Amino acid sequence: MIGYLIRRLLYSIPILVGVCFLTFVLFYMTASPGEIARRNLSAKNPTAQQIKDWEHQHGYDKPKWKQFLDTTEGLFLLRLGRSDSVKGERVMTRIKESWFPSFEIAVLSFGAAITINLSLALVVAYFRGTYLDIYGTSLCVFMMSVTYLVYIIGGQFVFGRLLKLTPVAGFLPGWESLRFAFLPVVVAVISGMGASVRQFRTFMLDEMNQDYVRTARAKGVSEPQVLFKHVLKNAAIPVLTTSVQAIPGLFLGSILLESFFNIPGLGNYLVDAINSQDFAVVRAMVFIGALVTIVGYILTDISYALVDKRVRLE
Amino acid sequence: MIPFKSLLTFSNLVPLLAIIIVLGGIKRSGRQPLWAEAYRRLGRNRAAIFSLAVIGIYCCIAVLDSITWKSNTLAQPESVITHLFHAMHVKSERTYSAPFAKMTTGEPHPHPLKGWHVLGTDGSGNDVLLQTLRGCRTSIIIGGFTSLLITPVAVLLGMLAGYFGHRVDDIIQYLYTTLGSVPGILLNIAFLLVLGPGLVNLCFALGITSWVDLCRLVRGETLKHRDREYVRAARALGVRDLRILVNHILPNILPVVIITVTLNFSSLVLSETILSYLGIGVPAGTGSWGNMIDAARLELARDPIIWWNLTAASTALFILVLALNVFSDALRDAVDPRLRSS
Numbered sequence: 001m002i003g004y005l006i007r008r009l010l011y012s013i014p015i016l017v018g019v020c021f022l023t024f025v026l027f028y029m030t031a032s033p034g035e036i037a038r039r040n041l042s043a044k045n046p047t048a049q050q051i052k053d054w055e056h057q058h059g060y061d062k063p064k065w066k067q068f069l070d071t072t073e074g075l076f077l078l079r080l081g082r083s084d085s086v087k088g089e090r091v092m093t094r095i096k097e098s099w100f101p102s103f104e105i106a107v108l109s110f111g112a113a114i115t116i117n118l119s120l121a122l123v124v125a126y127f128r129g130t131y132l133d134i135y136g137t138s139l140c141v142f143m144m145s146v147t148y149l150v151y152i153i154g155g156q157f158v159f160g161r162l163l164k165l166t167p168v169a170g171f172l173p174g175w176e177s178l179r180f181a182f183l184p185v186v187v188a189v190i191s192g193m194g195a196s197v198r199q200f201r202t203f204m205l206d207e208m209n210q211d212y213v214r215t216a217r218a219k220g221v222s223e224p225q226v227l228f229k230h231v232l233k234n235a236a237i238p239v240l241t242t243s244v245q246a247i248p249g250l251f252l253g254s255i256l257l258e259s260f261f262n263i264p265g266l267g268n269y270l271v272d273a274i275n276s277q278d279f280a281v282v283r284a285m286v287f288i289g290a291l292v293t294i295v296g297y298i299l300t301d302i303s304y305a306l307v308d309k310r311v312r313l314e
Numbered sequence: 315m316i317p318f319k320s321l322l323t324f325s326n327l328v329p330l331l332a333i334i335i336v337l338g339g340i341k342r343s344g345r346q347p348l349w350a351e352a353y354r355r356l357g358r359n360r361a362a363i364f365s366l367a368v369i370g371i372y373c374c375i376a377v378l379d380s381i382t383w384k385s386n387t388l389a390q391p392e393s394v395i396t397h398l399f400h401a402m403h404v405k406s407e408r409t410y411s412a413p414f415a416k417m418t419t420g421e422p423h424p425h426p427l428k429g430w431h432v433l434g435t436d437g438s439g440n441d442v443l444l445q446t447l448r449g450c451r452t453s454i455i456i457g458g459f460t461s462l463l464i465t466p467v468a469v470l471l472g473m474l475a476g477y478f479g480h481r482v483d484d485i486i487q488y489l490y491t492t493l494g495s496v497p498g499i500l501l502n503i504a505f506l507l508v509l510g511p512g513l514v515n516l517c518f519a520l521g522i523t524s525w526v527d528l529c530r531l532v533r534g535e536t537l538k539h540r541d542r543e544y545v546r547a548a549r550a551l552g553v554r555d556l557r558i559l560v561n562h563i564l565p566n567i568l569p570v571v572i573i574t575v576t577l578n579f580s581s582l583v584l585s586e587t588i589l590s591y592l593g594i595g596v597p598a599g600t601g602s603w604g605n606m607i608d609a610a611r612l613e614l615a616r617d618p619i620i621w622w623n624l625t626a627a628s629t630a631l632f633i634l635v636l637a638l639n640v641f642s643d644a645l646r647d648a649v650d651p652r653l654r655s656s
Contacts, residue, residue: 014488015488015491015492015495016495018488018492019492019495019496022492022493022496023496023504026504026505026507026508027504029508141636141639141640141643142636144635144639145580145632145635145636145639146628146632146635147584147587147588147607147628147631147632147635148584148587148588149587149588149591149604149607149608149628150607150624150628150632153607153610153611153614153624157614161614161615255497255499255500256499256588256592259592260591270500271503271592274500274503274504274507286496286497286500289495289496289497289500290495290496293494293495293497294495
């Protein structure tokens with residue numbers, strides 16, 4: 001297993017270089033350094049000299065391949081550098097400031113979603129074949145068919161404007177943040193509910209058709225016992241792996257949710273950086289995002305091997 | 315009178331061509347026992363037939379909206395639907411008006427309306443029903459064209475990677491793992507910034523992110539079939555690799571591909587609204603449910619709440635996506651009963 005991990009980590013190096021290259025190419029296709037300089041210089045009409053100075057200061061005057069090598073090397077050593085914007089703050093400082101809102105919302109919605117979805121799936125699987133099951137699965141398909149936007153706009157309208165229970169958008173630090181996190185978490189849970197419950201139900205029903213379940217029933221084990229003791233344990237494997245896959249998303253925060261609810265988290269930071277064409281920030285954040293995603297995949301494999309003894313990592 | 319010559323333009327013939335290809339494909343595949351059996355099972359499923367009819371209606375509207383011609387009453391070449399609304403004297407108003415209202419809303423001194431609007435009018439006075447109908451074309455194109463773009467690429471690369479293994483597999487896996495490691499929405503944004511706004515560019519940007527899953531799936535399926543006896547027998551008989559791939563493996567993985575593509579269709583349609591919300595969706599002027607829902611953000615905060623714009627667009631979207639979901643589930647059950655969801 002250690003050998004497998006080392007090989008996976010080594011394999012992730014070319015992938016990360018590829019990600020850096022992709023970001024680099026895409027960014028040079030959208031904007032030239034001159035344009036970025038003009039946008040970020042404080043002077044209204046910068047002279048050619050000012051633009052040159054700015055490019056020199058941010059390292060955009062070197063040959064392209066040198067720029068690529070320098071920045072990629074910096075990212076691999078986790079020297080994230082400074083933002084290209086006027087203030088020129090360190091990317092690391094911003095990450096330290098804004099990781100918490102992303103983390104809070106992500107952890108809350110992840111925990112709430114997995115608890116609720118798993119319980120609902122258990123209920124639906126327990127009552128399989130009855131009207132509850134049929135209506136439940138139909139409701140899941142209905143919920144899958146509503147766009148994310150309607151959940152967000154509807155949630156803001158109902159909770160924020162009509163009932164005035166929660167703020168419509170924004171964020172405050174400390175305990176106050178829970179009030180602001182409530183609505184995004186509800187939207188995240190509800191928008192993912194339909195697909196997840198249906199998927200978890202399929203996992204459970206797959207297990208219910210196995211021979212060991214028939215044996216357990218034949219031995220006279222009661223139906224709830226079969227469901228909660230035998231089936232749940234075995235269905236936990238696919239449930240776990242699909243859930244671990246969601247962990248990378250926890251770090252960058254749901255990019256969409258943060259920009260919709262104006263939460264000053266990492267996802268919002270990234271979207272702002274794209275819109276203001278702040279290459280230094282985009283580069284760093286995409287790198288971190290890719291790093292976390294790859295680590296997430298490796299974690300998925302490990303958790304798979306830990307839960308299911310039949311799986312061997314080679 | 316419709317001037318016949320202006321009907322024969324490129325943009326008018328493309329949708330018709332697409333329909334002929336799809337219908338031809340269905341008719342031809344019906345001769346094969348697997349598909350004939352699948353169609354029979356599908357035909358017995360009432361929900362599937364109903365949702366197929368709904369999708370058909372949306373497609374019809376999309377096609378009607380794609381056929382344009384010039385006339386002396388309208389300056390630009392306009393579609394059948396716009397001509398129809400024009401003929402029914404549905405005129406543009408000054409600003410918002412509620413469904414069936416006689417006066418405009420949101421003005422200090424309401425003006426009487428020139429016409430009659432079943433679903434009201436939006437901020438610039440356009441009929442909401444017309445806007446909603448025009449959104450069909452955008453959605454169908456985004457789902458259909460993107461699927462058409464990614465399917466050949468993903469199937470080809472996935473089959474090559476799965477069949478040849480070694481170096482080819484490494485390169486293709488590297489390609490899609492790298493793309494898959496970047497958050498999808500960022501890639502979409504970046505590609506749209508590079509390509510510039512536009513309906514076709516939007517399809518390309520969505521295609522970049524959505525071929526990865528299909529390619530991974532096809533690779534896995536090909537890997538499974540590569541060592542089956544029938545493939546080994548073919549190889550022993552001296553059949554060349556290309557022939558094995560096209561004649562033997564492709565027909566066997568095609569059901570899985572078609573199921574995945576139809577399941578993916580609805581998520582493509584849904585992602586259009588999200589990109590529109592981020593301001594990088596379809597350009598203004600093209601009918602789009604995403605833009606209509608996006609506008610509702612501000613409209614719900616106005617004093618007389620403007621709800622009809624949001625309701626019309628999201629209902630139209632909901633019905634289409636629901637029909638697509640129900641149909642693709644039924645198709646999956648019909649083609650491969652082992653994959654049954656229930």
